[in-house]
Amino acid sequence: MAYAKLVDVTICTGCRGCMVACKNWNDLPVDTRDYQGSYQSHDKPNGKTWNVLQMKEYENQSGGFEWLFRHQACMHCEEAACVKVCPEVAITTTDMGNVVIDQEKCVGCTYCVQNCPFGIVELAEYVNADGEKAERAQKCDMCNDRIHEGLEPACAVTCPLDAIVFGTKEEMLELAKERLEEAKLTYPDAQIYDPPGVDGTNMIYLLAHPPEVYDLPPNPKVPTSAVVWKDYAQPLGKALLGVTTMAVFTGFITNKLFNKEGHGHDTEEGGEINEETKQ
Amino acid sequence: MKKQNSNESTVKRFSKAFIISHWVNAFAFFALYITALPLYTDFFNWLYPVFGGPEMARLLHRIFAVLFIVPLFLLIIFDFAGFKNWAKNILKWEKKDFQFLMAFPKEFFLGKSKVPKQDFFNAGEKLNSLLTIMCTLMLIGSGFVMWFPGAFASGVVQWAYPIHNIGFGLALAVVVGHIFLSIGHPNSKASMRGMTKGDVPISYAKEHHGVWYDEMVKKGEIKEEKDKSKGA
Numbered sequence: 001m002a003y004a005k006l007v008d009v010t011i012c013t014g015c016r017g018c019m020v021a022c023k024n025w026n027d028l029p030v031d032t033r034d035y036q037g038s039y040q041s042h043d044k045p046n047g048k049t050w051n052v053l054q055m056k057e058y059e060n061q062s063g064g065f066e067w068l069f070r071h072q073a074c075m076h077c078e079e080a081a082c083v084k085v086c087p088e089v090a091i092t093t094t095d096m097g098n099v100v101i102d103q104e105k106c107v108g109c110t111y112c113v114q115n116c117p118f119g120i121v122e123l124a125e126y127v128n129a130d131g132e133k134a135e136r137a138q139k140c141d142m143c144n145d146r147i148h149e150g151l152e153p154a155c156a157v158t159c160p161l162d163a164i165v166f167g168t169k170e171e172m173l174e175l176a177k178e179r180l181e182e183a184k185l186t187y188p189d190a191q192i193y194d195p196p197g198v199d200g201t202n203m204i205y206l207l208a209h210p211p212e213v214y215d216l217p218p219n220p221k222v223p224t225s226a227v228v229w230k231d232y233a234q235p236l237g238k239a240l241l242g243v244t245t246m247a248v249f250t251g252f253i254t255n256k257l258f259n260k261e262g263h264g265h266d267t268e269e270g271g272e273i274n275e276e277t278k279q
Numbered sequence: 280m281k282k283q284n285s286n287e288s289t290v291k292r293f294s295k296a297f298i299i300s301h302w303v304n305a306f307a308f309f310a311l312y313i314t315a316l317p318l319y320t321d322f323f324n325w326l327y328p329v330f331g332g333p334e335m336a337r338l339l340h341r342i343f344a345v346l347f348i349v350p351l352f353l354l355i356i357f358d359f360a361g362f363k364n365w366a367k368n369i370l371k372w373e374k375k376d377f378q379f380l381m382a383f384p385k386e387f388f389l390g391k392s393k394v395p396k397q398d399f400f401n402a403g404e405k406l407n408s409l410l411t412i413m414c415t416l417m418l419i420g421s422g423f424v425m426w427f428p429g430a431f432a433s434g435v436v437q438w439a440y441p442i443h444n445i446g447f448g449l450a451l452a453v454v455v456g457h458i459f460l461s462i463g464h465p466n467s468k469a470s471m472r473g474m475t476k477g478d479v480p481i482s483y484a485k486e487h488h489g490v491w492y493d494e495m496v497k498k499g500e501i502k503e504e505k506d507k508s509k510g511a
């Protein structure tokens with residue numbers, strides 16, 4: 001069954017407890033930044049920092065000032081571009097709907113990085129069991145180990161205001177709708193973000209404003225190029241390879257059968273390669 | 280098996296520069312092919328350890344990519360005349376070229392057919408050159424973008440992948456055909472000598488590249504050959 005994380009940005013106060021909890025539980029390395037000109041720490045999630053609290057200063061329609069806080073991490077797309085393009089089958093969707101990367105299989109090709117519609121996946125140093133270091137794709141896995149043991153993701157547990165809630169996707173959508181009613185009273189543009197272009201996500205937002213305001217793509221989808229690449233070009237390429245091989249093979253056989261006497265000069269004056277002439 | 284006629288007179292076909300360019304390019308192509316196979320499908324993942332790990336395989340792919348491009352410049356610098364002849368020839372498409380292609384399937388499968396006199400490059404070779412150039416452009420263009428994704432917009436990078444992939448599939452199909460016709464198929468074997476030693480028997484030139492042969496005769500570079508009866 002699909003599980004989901006509901007992030008209600010309308011009640012988030014930007015305490016960044018989720019960021020700390022994530023770093024802590026997932027043992028992520030230090031990832032310092034110089035002052036960026038705002039309260040926001042990192043510009044976006046990356047391989048060492050799997051969730052980043054977006055802090056935006058926003059002027060609403062009536063000219064009032066608003067602080068927008070948004071917990072941003074992997075969206076766990078139902079139809080995930082990264083899963084599609086990974087040549088090593090290193091990225092998979094689990095039975096609970098979360099998308100996880102196996103760094104032991106990853107080779108660091110960055111195909112997933114280039115194709116993520118949300119710009120979430122990035123490479124970061126990974127140390128394997130033998131102590132070998134390599135750049136491997138990393139991102140939020142929705143605390144895969146925790147949720148498969150019946151616990152909530154670290155960020156959801158930590159959030160003091162229940163701005164991050166975890167449960168079945170169905171429950172979360174229900175809850176989102178309930179909260180949307182309330183949120184609409186304050187924010188007329190409030191909406192649920194569960195984009196259909198990627199068949200829905202397993203992290204869904206209750207947003208106070210249209211997605212663009214939060215730099216979210218209004219209609220994210222698996223890139224058409226990725227579909228052409230993996231659903232058409234790749235299988236066709238393999239087939240073409242098979243067909244050419246077959247044609248060559250057939251040509252070889254039919255020549256053996258019907259062209260016994262060869263073609264005069266050619267076969268005889270071919271220089272040293274003649275040694276392997278079959279006649 | 281008949282002994283080859285070693286004292287048969289020959290005529291120069293390709294320069295050293297042309298031959299070296301061809302083989303360096305061919306070698307690099309295969310090296311690129313092999314080093315990228317595990318990224319093409321995980322069926323070939325056992326190749327990673329052979330190259331010393333995925334990082335090494337990807338580094339080698341880039342090194343061979345450079346080697347893949349160099350021959351073109353070698354050719355232009357050291358045998359511009361040969362390059363020009365090639366470029367001009369493969370772009371020239373006349374009735375005889377299409378007739379050649381029409382007759383080709385019969386020739387390919389049965390080994391016998393009547394075809395009109397051909398240029399320095401026959402229509403098949405022209406087609407092979409054009410397809411190869413097309414695939415090469417696709418592969419180099421997209422490969423460059425994939426090498427330096429940071430320098431391009433994400434839409435461009437995303438489209439580079441399918442283009443590289445399609446270029447790869449097409450190129451391989453073309454190359455398989457090309458190799459078979461040059462070493463596997465009994466009717467084309469003499470042409471291999473042109474790409475190894477640089478010269479071909481005059482009788483071969485006459486039979487397979489009639490237009491070129493006539494030109495050479497007209498220019499007085501070779502003597503008109505008496506029509507010999509078929510050898511075998």
Ligand code: HEM
Nearest residue numbers: 311312315318319337344347418419422423425426444447
């Ligand atoms: C000449 C310039 C070329 C350049 C600059 C280039 C570069 C690249 C790059 C950067 C990648 C991405 C993987 C990585 O990071 O290593 C790649 C993948 C690949 N290359 Fe090339 N390459 C070139 C030519 C070729 C040729 C001639 C072939 C085929 C014989 C080839 C076959 C492949 C394949 C099959 C992949 C995997 C892509 C996929 O899964 O769709 N490349 N290449």
Ligand code: SF4
Nearest residue numbers: 086106107109110112
């Ligand atoms: S970087 Fe790793 S996880 Fe991402 S597509 Fe490449 S092999 Fe797969």
